[in-house]
Amino acid sequence: MHSLHLFKDYSLNLFSVENLVFEKDFKLYRIHLLSAIAKKMLKITLVCSVAFALYSVRIHLKRRKYKHIPGPKPNGILEFFLGNVSEIRRKIRRGKIVPEQYLEWFDNYGSIFKFEVLNNFIVVVTKPESIKKRACHCIFPKDVLVGQNFPKPSLVYTITGYPFNERFLGSSLVSEMDESKWQIRRKIFNHAFKNEFMNECIGILNTKTDEFLEKLKLKADNKCLLDLSDLISEFTLEIISTVTFGTGFDPEKKFNLKLAKVLEGSNELAINPFMTFNPFNFKKIKNYRHAIRDLRLYTKDLILKRIEKLKSNDYCSSDILFFVLDKLIDQNIDLETVVDDVLSILNGGQETTANAILFCLLEIHRNKPVMDKLMDELENVLGQRNKIGTEDLQKLEYLDCVFKETLRKYPPAVQYIRQTDKEYELDGFMIPENTWIVTNISPFLMGRNQNYFQDPDKFIPERFLKNKLNKIKNFSFIPFSAGPRTCIGKKFAQHAFIPY
Numbered sequence: 001m002h003s004l005h006l007f008k009d010y011s012l013n014l015f016s017v018e019n020l021v022f023e024k025d026f027k028l029y030r031i032h033l034l035s036a037i038a039k040k041m042l043k044i045t046l047v048c049s050v051a052f053a054l055y056s057v058r059i060h061l062k063r064r065k066y067k068h069i070p071g072p073k074p075n076g077i078l079e080f081f082l083g084n085v086s087e088i089r090r091k092i093r094r095g096k097i098v099p100e101q102y103l104e105w106f107d108n109y110g111s112i113f114k115f116e117v118l119n120n121f122i123v124v125v126t127k128p129e130s131i132k133k134r135a136c137h138c139i140f141p142k143d144v145l146v147g148q149n150f151p152k153p154s155l156v157y158t159i160t161g162y163p164f165n166e167r168f169l170g171s172s173l174v175s176e177m178d179e180s181k182w183q184i185r186r187k188i189f190n191h192a193f194k195n196e197f198m199n200e201c202i203g204i205l206n207t208k209t210d211e212f213l214e215k216l217k218l219k220a221d222n223k224c225l226l227d228l229s230d231l232i233s234e235f236t237l238e239i240i241s242t243v244t245f246g247t248g249f250d251p252e253k254k255f256n257l258k259l260a261k262v263l264e265g266s267n268e269l270a271i272n273p274f275m276t277f278n279p280f281n282f283k284k285i286k287n288y289r290h291a292i293r294d295l296r297l298y299t300k301d302l303i304l305k306r307i308e309k310l311k312s313n314d315y316c317s318s319d320i321l322f323f324v325l326d327k328l329i330d331q332n333i334d335l336e337t338v339v340d341d342v343l344s345i346l347n348g349g350q351e352t353t354a355n356a357i358l359f360c361l362l363e364i365h366r367n368k369p370v371m372d373k374l375m376d377e378l379e380n381v382l383g384q385r386n387k388i389g390t391e392d393l394q395k396l397e398y399l400d401c402v403f404k405e406t407l408r409k410y411p412p413a414v415q416y417i418r419q420t421d422k423e424y425e426l427d428g429f430m431i432p433e434n435t436w437i438v439t440n441i442s443p444f445l446m447g448r449n450q451n452y453f454q455d456p457d458k459f460i461p462e463r464f465l466k467n468k469l470n471k472i473k474n475f476s477f478i479p480f481s482a483g484p485r486t487c488i489g490k491k492f493a494q495h496a497f498i499p500y
């Protein structure tokens with residue numbers, strides 16, 4: 001018993017001594033840990049402060065390089081780092097588009113101005129006229145697109161090539177940065193878009209327009225409210241996909257729905273590039289990514305089926321794929337790039353043409369004299385016929401003017417961005433190397449500019465009549481861009497517009 005008692009005492013003592021030692025160690029350990037954390041924090045704070053200071057100096061130095069070019073100054077600490085992003089976003093939230101902000105800056109700062117997005121400087125050129133004297137490294141505004149065909153900035157085209165980190169247009173014609181690769185494919189596709197085939201397309205356009213009008217009539221008879229924008233988007237996609245892939249395309253309209261979803265996502269991303277960082281958008285982004293994947297799979301499947309037909313010498317409809325596929329295969333262009341190119345044609349052609357048609361209908365509806373003149377011309381040229389032939393195209397001058405006036409007032413492509421490869425002098429301003437230049441040479445700014453188009457807010461197709469064309473300054477109207485990377489579907493867009 002005694003021994004047990006002794007043992008108990010001893011063990012208790014031992015335990016408390018151990019406890020004491022442990023407690024002491026723990027305290028020491030805690031002190032060590034805290035000081036180690038404090039040291040780490042200090043190091044991190046120091047590194048962050050140095051990085052922050054260096055980044056601020058970098059911004060400051062970069063800003064100095066552009067000091068001589070007029071433009072809005074970033075205000076406050078947030079704008080110091082983000083540039084003019086918040087000002088642009090404020091306008092977008094109020095329902096404006098970026099070029100409308102340009103108009104305001106143009107009024108405040110003149111024909112060449114700069115603005116800043118996340119430390120990238122963008123110079124906007126709004127004057128198509130040439131500079132007075134041409135010396136070494138001096139460029140005309142038009143040289144940016146035509147004479148020197150400056151490269152496209154890859155960052156801008158990543159949004160179209162890989163939105164939401166998913167390959168959409170990838171390295172398609174529109175987003176290809178490698179000039180030599182682009183040249184090979186552009187040459188092949190130019191062959192498909194040549195005049196003879198485009199003239200053949202007028203037949204498809206007539207048939208599809210008839211189908212569309214029947215559908216419209218049916219809906220009108222049912223006296224239901226119509227959303228023309230959806231119907232016209234669907235119609236233009238159907239035409240462009242028929243011209244690209246042939247008839248009998250996608251009867252269940254799955255492709256149309258997916259493409260509409262992808263376009264919705266791309267537009268949202270273009271307006272708000274930060275949307276991917278918002279966790280509330282994750283589900284939406286997941287859906288966009290799925291739509292892109294499905295779209296590509298569907299397109300790839302169609303191309304593979306066509307390759308099989310080519311191999312077995314089966315009948316193939318005369319469409320864009322028919323003209324380009326064997327040539328692309330001969331050049332060892334991989335399947336994914338062919339998918340990129342085909343999608344770029346659908347993507348480039350659908351929304352732009354649909355927008356042009358919609359805005360045109362809106363303006364004709366608002367301007368009765370324009371509508372009357374148009375109807376008179378159609379009656380004179382077509383008589384009792386309700387189908388348009390290629391021979392009619394030259395005769396429908398007023399219709400062509402209406403098309404051009406629509407593109408002036410509502411250009412579907414509002415700006416072109418290129419990047420300088422070295423320092424250049426442009427209209428008296430030194431533009432540093434690697435600057436993004438927004439040219440118009442931006443169709444929106446030129447079209448809405450009183451100096452180039454009188455009463456720019458009015459819809460006056462007559463300004464494009466042949467006898468008045470000399471009043472329009474060179475390069476003040478380039479809705480399809482200019483130079484080597486001009487729109488490949490320009491002729492087709494004009495044709496698609498005419499049956500309306």
Ligand code: HEM
Nearest residue numbers: 173174348349352353356412413480481485487488489493
């Ligand atoms: C009113 C209708 C249209 C307008 C205003 C328009 C405008 C443009 C513009 C401005 C560009 C140059 C873009 C840039 O430099 O970043 C372009 C390129 C392109 N467009 Fe169009 N477009 C229209 C219709 C079409 C149609 C109908 C198609 C196809 C059927 C099409 C296919 C393309 C393609 C593939 C490119 C890239 C060309 C290249 O870089 O080689 N477009 N378009």
